[in-house]
Amino acid sequence: MARSMVVAAAQMGPIARQDSRKQVVARLIALLQEAAARGAELVVFPELTLTTFFPRWHLTDSAEIDAFFEREMPGPETLPLFEEAKRLQVGFYLGYAELAVEEGRTRRYNTAILVDRAGAIVGKYRKVHLPGWDRPQPDLQAQHLEKYYFEPGNYGFRVWKTMGATIGMCICNDRRWPETYRVMALKGAEMILVGYNTPDDHTGSFDFDSLTLFHNQLSLQAGAYQNSTWVVATAKAGLEEGSNLIGQSMIVAPSGQIAAMATSTEDEVVVAKCNLDMATLYRKTIFDFARHREPDHYRLIVETRGPIAGAENET
Amino acid sequence: MARSMVVAAAQMGPIARQDSRKQVVARLIALLQEAAARGAELVVFPELTLTTFFPRWHLTDSAEIDAFFEREMPGPETLPLFEEAKRLQVGFYLGYAELAVEEGRTRRYNTAILVDRAGAIVGKYRKVHLPGWDRPQPDLQAQHLEKYYFEPGNYGFRVWKTMGATIGMCICNDRRWPETYRVMALKGAEMILVGYNTPDDHTGSFDFDSLTLFHNQLSLQAGAYQNSTWVVATAKAGLEEGSNLIGQSMIVAPSGQIAAMATSTEDEVVVAKCNLDMATLYRKTIFDFARHREPDHYRLIVETRGPIAGAENET
Numbered sequence A, B: 001m002a003r004s005m006v007v008a009a010a011q012m013g014p015i016a017r018q019d020s021r022k023q024v025v026a027r028l029i030a031l032l033q034e035a036a037a038r039g040a041e042l043v044v045f046p047e048l049t050l051t052t053f054f055p056r057w058h059l060t061d062s063a064e065i066d067a068f069f070e071r072e073m074p075g076p077e078t079l080p081l082f083e084e085a086k087r088l089q090v091g092f093y094l095g096y097a098e099l100a101v102e103e104g105r106t107r108r109y110n111t112a113i114l115v116d117r118a119g120a121i122v123g124k125y126r127k128v129h130l131p132g133w134d135r136p137q138p139d140l141q142a143q144h145l146e147k148y149y150f151e152p153g154n155y156g157f158r159v160w161k162t163m164g165a166t167i168g169m170c171i172c173n174d175r176r177w178p179e180t181y182r183v184m185a186l187k188g189a190e191m192i193l194v195g196y197n198t199p200d201d202h203t204g205s206f207d208f209d210s211l212t213l214f215h216n217q218l219s220l221q222a223g224a225y226q227n228s229t230w231v232v233a234t235a236k237a238g239l240e241e242g243s244n245l246i247g248q249s250m251i252v253a254p255s256g257q258i259a260a261m262a263t264s265t266e267d268e269v270v271v272a273k274c275n276l277d278m279a280t281l282y283r284k285t286i287f288d289f290a291r292h293r294e295p296d297h298y299r300l301i302v303e304t305r306g307p308i309a310g311a312e313n314e315t
Helices: A021-037 A062-066 A079-088 A172-176 A178-186 A212-227 A279-284 B021-037 B062-066 B079-088 B172-176 B178-186 B212-227 B279-284
Strands: A004-011 A042-044 A091-102 A105-115 A121-126 A159-162 A165-171 A191-197 A230-236 A238-240 A243-245 A250-252 A258-261 A268-275 B004-011 B042-044 B091-102 B105-115 B121-126 B159-162 B165-171 B191-197 B230-236 B238-240 B243-245 B250-252 B258-261 B268-275
Touching (some): A004 A021, A004 A250, A021 A042, A021 A079, A021 A268, A042 A191, A042 A230, A079 A091, A091 A191, A105 A165, A105 A191, A121 A159, A121 A165, A165 A172, A172 A191, A172 A212, A178 A212, A178 B178, A212 A230, A212 A250, A250 A268, A258 A268, B004 B250, B021 B079, B021 B268, B091 B191, B105 B165, B105 B191, B121 B159, B121 B165, B165 B172, B165 B178, B172 B191, B172 B212, B178 B212, B191 B212, B212 B230, B212 B250, B250 B268
Parallel strands (some): A004 A042, A042 A091, B004 B042, B004 B230, B042 B091, B165 B191, B191 B230
Antiparallel strands (some): A004 A268, A091 A105, A159 A165, A238 A243, A250 A258, B091 B105, B159 B165, B230 B250, B238 B243, B250 B258
């Protein structure tokens, strides 16, 4: 009999700057309960789930900045979510801004955790691909300052054997980079979880920004298909502090097919029963990595960060 | 003013086993003339353009096999195509089965060449990702024996500065592997050319095979978008010797948008004017490789061919 897991993407509508953690956690618990009632065994919440998407602002007061970060997980305000998930025996993925003291230095990461059905944190991921800029861009109407607030994740891409599956995590912009999925697939990922906050005004160019929904879908479907893995992607969505965040939370099969998709930009749960053995056909034929990959010809992927000059064969 | 190039995908309908090179080349010339009349400066023909797609059969007679291969390019039968292209001042990409003697040994490759507007061969590529099997599969109704007929290409992924652009080449199954596009993008590719023969019965599983058109489109759009490059993809299509080959030849923009797509499975030319500067916006923002890529975390991509065991974090 095929192994399967019922999974939910628990999309959140906007969070105002003034909303308290308590208000947000109450919404998360309501989403969790709805997902559990619909059979979900694992619930995926968005990136930076506990507050408004603050990287749109250039804040300089450190107390003001720190207020968006968690020093412990769970803390007193998030503990009720852990308790309710444990009571319902539902695992979850939760994104949040993490303030850690490591090697004697305060560090800020864009982080996600994986919590099992017993309420234990079994995995942690820190976002590798930080989009945007490390300082305000005077030419851009909308700012996106993740490189200012966070440092790149230091764990790389990992997978965990938990809840009957091999599960990987990434966050938001990671999903546009094929390397993200590939590393986790080579580690055996059967399901990749990703939360996101994606504004539709990233560049200020309408030709580009009007394709934001399409690019979201394309990246997720390609990542799932090319790596024969389930992808569960959850948005924080809607008009948040004057910025429109796309919704389109979705559960994508190893075939690249969309098994479920949110149709609002509000709090919304979508659920799919994921056949974890579905990938087998792909991994034995067209994507049989061991038979078909040719790593000797991929070396440039790790040998350079940006494009190299003079690589063209002049003719 | 934006740099631009008018490009054609010159799809071919089926080629019967009994069709002569002369017949095929006459069709290629007709497609070339139509493309040139519609303004094309570069025409992309399919993979293994000169014969039927013979890897569907398990042939053992070497004379019979060699008859599908070219020993020289151009040879007497293909020279008229080169001459007409030169007369029309149109460059082209042509896929063919190549028989080469290298290091004292006969070698067979699935090859494509790039010919400039003066009729000179300026680039050669040999297919890296050979799909299918190296021996007949008794469980499969349809055979796909590229690993039996060819050895993997030994040039890797290259780009050429020619005809006013930086152009890369790959072939068929290469387009499903994100590494293909990435290596060429890191070498500065602005346009990637790919010919293909894609049967719709690869696995014999309807769940998989019925998605063949979708997977073609998904792979090409993702490759273009994630690498900010034009992709020109051309099929050999239609019912060929009892096997259905998909069409859907297309020209995809760096945005992932489809600029042109064939709607038949016959000989058909589709043309698009490609703005070669369109990628700039993407390469300066979301896909600014030098600012955003994190190669330290990609190492597994080149360190292993297939999935590695024991990479999961047990919990």
